[in-house]
Amino acid sequence: MRFVKAHPGMAAGLAILGLMALMAVAAPVFAPYSPYAQDLLYALEPPSAGHPMGRDLLGRDVLSRVVYGTRISFTVGFIVIGMNALIGVAAGCAAGAYGGRADFFLMRVTEMAQAFPGLLLAIAIMAALGPGFGNLLLALCLTGWTGFARLARAQVLSLREREFVAAALACGAGKGRLIFMHYLPNAAAPLLVEAAFGLAAVIVAEAGLSFLGLGVQPPEASWGAMINEGRGFLLFAPHLAVFPGLCLFLLVLAVTLVGEELRDIVKR
Amino acid sequence: MRRYLLKRALGLVFPVFGVVTLVFLMIHLIPGDPVETMMGESARAADKQEMRHALGLDRPLPEQYVAYIAGLARGDMGISLRTHEPVFLEIVSRWPATISLALAALLIAAVVAIPMGVLAAARRGSALDKGSLVISLVGVAVPNIWLGPMLIIAFSLWLGWFPVSGRGEPLSIVLPAVTLGAGMAALLARLTRSSVLEAAGEEYMKAARARGLSERQVWMRHALANALLPVATVMGLQLGALLSGAVITETIFAWPGVGRLLIDAIESRDYPLVQGCVLNIALCYVAVNFAVDALYAVLDPRIRVER
Numbered sequence: 001m002r003f004v005k006a007h008p009g010m011a012a013g014l015a016i017l018g019l020m021a022l023m024a025v026a027a028p029v030f031a032p033y034s035p036y037a038q039d040l041l042y043a044l045e046p047p048s049a050g051h052p053m054g055r056d057l058l059g060r061d062v063l064s065r066v067v068y069g070t071r072i073s074f075t076v077g078f079i080v081i082g083m084n085a086l087i088g089v090a091a092g093c094a095a096g097a098y099g100g101r102a103d104f105f106l107m108r109v110t111e112m113a114q115a116f117p118g119l120l121l122a123i124a125i126m127a128a129l130g131p132g133f134g135n136l137l138l139a140l141c142l143t144g145w146t147g148f149a150r151l152a153r154a155q156v157l158s159l160r161e162r163e164f165v166a167a168a169l170a171c172g173a174g175k176g177r178l179i180f181m182h183y184l185p186n187a188a189a190p191l192l193v194e195a196a197f198g199l200a201a202v203i204v205a206e207a208g209l210s211f212l213g214l215g216v217q218p219p220e221a222s223w224g225a226m227i228n229e230g231r232g233f234l235l236f237a238p239h240l241a242v243f244p245g246l247c248l249f250l251l252v253l254a255v256t257l258v259g260e261e262l263r264d265i266v267k268r
Numbered sequence: 269m270r271r272y273l274l275k276r277a278l279g280l281v282f283p284v285f286g287v288v289t290l291v292f293l294m295i296h297l298i299p300g301d302p303v304e305t306m307m308g309e310s311a312r313a314a315d316k317q318e319m320r321h322a323l324g325l326d327r328p329l330p331e332q333y334v335a336y337i338a339g340l341a342r343g344d345m346g347i348s349l350r351t352h353e354p355v356f357l358e359i360v361s362r363w364p365a366t367i368s369l370a371l372a373a374l375l376i377a378a379v380v381a382i383p384m385g386v387l388a389a390a391r392r393g394s395a396l397d398k399g400s401l402v403i404s405l406v407g408v409a410v411p412n413i414w415l416g417p418m419l420i421i422a423f424s425l426w427l428g429w430f431p432v433s434g435r436g437e438p439l440s441i442v443l444p445a446v447t448l449g450a451g452m453a454a455l456l457a458r459l460t461r462s463s464v465l466e467a468a469g470e471e472y473m474k475a476a477r478a479r480g481l482s483e484r485q486v487w488m489r490h491a492l493a494n495a496l497l498p499v500a501t502v503m504g505l506q507l508g509a510l511l512s513g514a515v516i517t518e519t520i521f522a523w524p525g526v527g528r529l530l531i532d533a534i535e536s537r538d539y540p541l542v543q544g545c546v547l548n549i550a551l552c553y554v555a556v557n558f559a560v561d562a563l564y565a566v567l568d569p570r571i572r573v574e575r
Contacts, residue, residue: 044540111279112286116546117512117553124290124546128297204411209515212531213415229415231520234417235425244419245414253409259404 004201007265013257020251022069031064035221044237054239064220066244071221073251076137076206081199083141089191095149098158106149107214114146119208126214136215139141140205144198151194155187192268196259201250207248223248273562280558287550291543292336296329300540306349306537322347323540346540350533354419355544356458359526363548365435366525369517370510372441373449374503381453385460386492392465400457405452412513416447416520433522435572444521448513452506459502463495497568504560510551515549 004011032051045211047054053062054130061193095106113121116151125139159165159182207224209215216222223244298305303316320326323346324335338347345355381404388400418554424432431440467473468491476486515527516554523527530545532538 015553044360057455108282109286111283112290115283115287116290116550117509119545120289120549120553121513123515123530123534125292125297127539127542127546128294129299162541200409207411208413212519214534224413227417231417234421238421240418245269245417247419250416252411253405256405256409261404 003187004177005249007261009257010261011252013261016095016250016254020247020254021074023067024074027071030066031061033061033064035065035068036058036059036219037064044233044240046237047239053243056226056240062239065226066223066247068221068222069226069247070251072210072216073203073206074222075246076140077203078208079137080140080202081195083137084144084192084198084202085148085195087141088145089152089184092146092149092152092154093156093183094159096153097175097179097183103153107153110146113143115188116143116193119205122205122209123214126209131214131217132217133220134210136206137207137210140202142177144205147194147198148191150189151190152187154191155184157161159183159256161188186259189191193259193263193266196255196262200255200259201256203248203252269565271487272565276558276561277563278312280554283554285564286338287547287554288337289333291547291550292333294543294546295323295325295539299402300492302539306539340547343545347534347540350536350541355541358541359529359544359548361522362526362529365523366511366514366518366527369441369444369448369514369523369525372445373452373510374448374460374507376445376504377449377453377456377506380459381456382496385457386464387493388461389464389468390487397461400461406455407450407457410450412447413517413520415450416443416517419443419447420520432537433520435524440521443445444517444523446519447520449512450505450509452510456499456503456505460495460499462490463498467495497535497564500566500567501560504563505525505557507560508556511552 026042037060039055042059043057044053045051045055045059045202051061051063053066057064091106091110094140095103116124119142120183122139125142126135129135130251156179165178168178177222206215207222207227210224211228213225217227218225226244227241227248230237230242230244233240280502294547295302299503301316303320303323304311305321307316324332327335337390343356345359347353348355348358351358384403387396391397420432420443423429429442431437434440470490472490472494474488476490477483481489510528514523515530517523517527518528518530526545526549530542530549533541533545
């Protein structure tokens with residue numbers, strides 16, 4: 001209770017995240033029907049007691065598809081943010097620790113990747129490779145690492161001047177040891193904050209690409225694709241777009257709340 | 269000043285080189301035969317060969333690259349496979365729609381966010397401050413792909429105030445601009461609040477009060493004037509980001525801009541047009557960021573000295 005009082009935002013965010021993670025892991029338990037089971041006789045049926053979020057164009061249960069959609073968002077979100085952190089932190093630490101040509105080269109590559117705004121590079125990669133889950137992961141992994149690289153480099157450059165690093169160097173520590181034993185543990189907190197905000201951005205990017213028809217393909221249930229399917233029926237069946245979007249909003253809100261509290265804690 | 273701008277301009281070389289090279293390589297990333305992907309498996313071999321020749325894909329890669337760069341220097345981005353029009357002209361005809369949408373989003377964000385941020389800072393800790401924090405949190409978290417359809421349901425289908433889609437009457441820009449600008453408004457409101465609070469604690473505020481200025485003059489002439497410089501910079505930088513965000517908003521509202529053109533080109537596998545759109549948006553983003561950076565250096569001499 002003390003934690004909830006001290007960090008209400010993070011507590012609310014973690015509660016929503018925990019519930020959604022449970023839904024993702026135990027989707028068959030939470031989903032009342034198969035997300036693929038069609039019944040065309042009941043297509044576009046509004047929400048009812050048997051189908052609390054209604055049915056889609058093919059008569060599939062929207063609640064079941066929303067529950068399974070959680071899996072896509074979590075899977076893509078955590079795999080991509082993990083890979084982004086790995087690539088970015090490795091590049092940033094190497095640039096900061098080795099300096100010279102390595103720094104020049106890695107930072108120029110980072111600048112090139114940052115020259116593309118937001119989703120554009122991912123859209124370009126998906127346009128070339130074609131839609132699909134694997135290509136979606138690849139496109140998002142290749143685009144979101146630059147923030148980690150810049151942050152990790154800045155952290156290493158600032159830590160390099162500290163006395164404990166000078167002491168480690170005097171004891172004969174090499175670059176690798178400095179990175180793993182000194183730089184990374186001390187840079188972990190701001191990198192964790194970056195990861196929290198990055199996770200929200202990845203979840204939105206996945207939904208955006210699936211919305212544009214470039215991400216997860218039917219019949220798989222992705223919230224972005226479901227909102228897109230519902231776009232044509234906003235007047236007669238608004239539930240098709242409302243519920244998947246609401247879940248997406250809640251998930252992004254939860255991750256943002258956790259990220260903001262983490263940032264405040266790190267600042268203190 | 270010139271030296272600073274020259275240094276920043278030289279810094280653009282790598283990003284621009286990266287953008288041009290990646291866009292050139294896009295067509296070579298297509299799995300299998302790109303010509304078959306564009307024309308379909310059933311196309312005649314002679315037609316495929318003609319297309320391969322027209323696109324220059326039958327030449328060695330370095331030669332293709334040089335020809336691509338030379339073409340760009342002449343403003344030649346190829347011919348659209350769908351309309352048989354020059355890609356450059358197709359894109360140029362769509363820019364006014366995208367720019368007007370981005371500027372409208374920027375205007376809406378500024379008009380809503382700056383007064384909200386200033387009021388929240390002036391009444392720190394009040395219900396108004398807490399309310400603005402909640403609103404900005406929601407604004408940051410709400411995805412465009414959901415906000416757009418929800419605005420259509422509420423304001424077009426139920427209330428009938430605005431058109432559902434397209435770019436016809438003047439009111440048709442309101443919902444797309446709100447959708448595109450919502451996230452930015454949230455960001456700006458928070459930034460304005462924190463900048464004003466920071467400025468309010470500065471020594472010059474005490475000095476202004478000591479000189480006998482009224483509280484209104486102290487806030488308007490000193491706190492706001494200093495606090496709004498970083499806000500203006502972020503607005504400029506966000507303008508570049510709005511151009512890419514416009515891809516989704518333009519798709520939701522069938523807004524005939526470059527973003528919508530890009531998605532149409534992807535759907536019809538018109539790769540020269542896809543390349544042209546990606547290149548245009550990315551170069552515009554780089555140019556806007558450079559212009560904002562330069563303008564910031566002009567407005568605040570400390571930037572030139574620090575960097």
